[in-house]
Amino acid sequence: MLPNESPETQARFTGFEATYDAWSKARLADVGVTEGWNCLEVGGGSGSVARWLARRVGMGGQVVVTDLDVRFLSGIESRNLRVREHDIVRDELEADTFDLVHARLVLMHLREREQVIARLVRALRPGGWLVLEDCDMAYTAVLDSATADAQALTDKVVRAGTAALREGGFDPGWGRRQYTALRRRGLVDVAAAGYVVACGADSPGTELFRASYRLLGDRMIDTGLITGEELDAWFAATADPSYTWFSPLLVSTRGRRPSTPVPPDGTEG
Numbered sequence: 001m002l003p004n005e006s007p008e009t010q011a012r013f014t015g016f017e018a019t020y021d022a023w024s025k026a027r028l029a030d031v032g033v034t035e036g037w038n039c040l041e042v043g044g045g046s047g048s049v050a051r052w053l054a055r056r057v058g059m060g061g062q063v064v065v066t067d068l069d070v071r072f073l074s075g076i077e078s079r080n081l082r083v084r085e086h087d088i089v090r091d092e093l094e095a096d097t098f099d100l101v102h103a104r105l106v107l108m109h110l111r112e113r114e115q116v117i118a119r120l121v122r123a124l125r126p127g128g129w130l131v132l133e134d135c136d137m138a139y140t141a142v143l144d145s146a147t148a149d150a151q152a153l154t155d156k157v158v159r160a161g162t163a164a165l166r167e168g169g170f171d172p173g174w175g176r177r178q179y180t181a182l183r184r185r186g187l188v189d190v191a192a193a194g195y196v197v198a199c200g201a202d203s204p205g206t207e208l209f210r211a212s213y214r215l216l217g218d219r220m221i222d223t224g225l226i227t228g229e230e231l232d233a234w235f236a237a238t239a240d241p242s243y244t245w246f247s248p249l250l251v252s253t254r255g256r257r258p259s260t261p262v263p264p265d266g267t268e269g
């Protein structure tokens, strides 16, 4: 529903990078990614996290970055960074290989997310880390706006946007469900933390949502949860320099594959 071939994609990828990269890199540094690690970045988008990982693991390490559509990854390959056109739902994936598997803002879009987690866990070498990052769309807060009903408009827009995306398998609450999902797959040392940041009217973080809702506009109206006039009013409110809101909560959940084998059904014990 948000295809990479659309003209809005550059704004969306710039928004992810500007809003979430510093947080994501800190989470990855926290699991200890360092010289010599073998890493898999799934659904890498424009590759900003993959490029950072490649610098971090050095020439003794290796990063593979995959995406269904690799057009924004062209030209980033280097001796320790490989780009792979790959569907994480359907295509083969090596087993017992990676010290780190990371996927940001990918699984919440995939109806088959539970099977995908099982594949990602199998791809880890024993002791390797899985780090998943996805939003929990339940929380939005407008911090400042010249528009009196900006919070109500924002709530409506987010609700209609997530309802439109649900048809494609999107789970707006996946961020909070990762934790249990990783535990059920037999991972250990599971931990989670969340991140929000204030985004102004002209910030990449706000433009990312404006770009997404431009793409989804008609579908959002079709849900019956918002009118065309309300959507226009939200675009006007978010264009006013006073507008500032919290980015939707990004939940980062990590878990480590135990050193003993994970059973085929992923259950513990």
Ligand SMILES: C[S@@+](CC[C@H](N)C(=O)[O-])C[C@H]1O[C@@H](n2cnc3c(N)ncnc32)[C@H](O)[C@@H]1O
Pocket (backbone or CB within 6 Å): 004, 013, 016, 017, 042, 043, 044, 045, 046, 066, 067, 068, 069, 086, 087, 088, 089, 103, 104, 105, 106, 109, 110
């Ligand atoms: C919301 S973007 C996030 C991009 C990047 N991970 C980031 O956070 O900046 C989702 C990305 O996942 C990719 N994607 C969607 N379905 C996929 C699949 N089945 N296998 C691999 N990549 C997929 C999309 O092409 C897109 O680049």
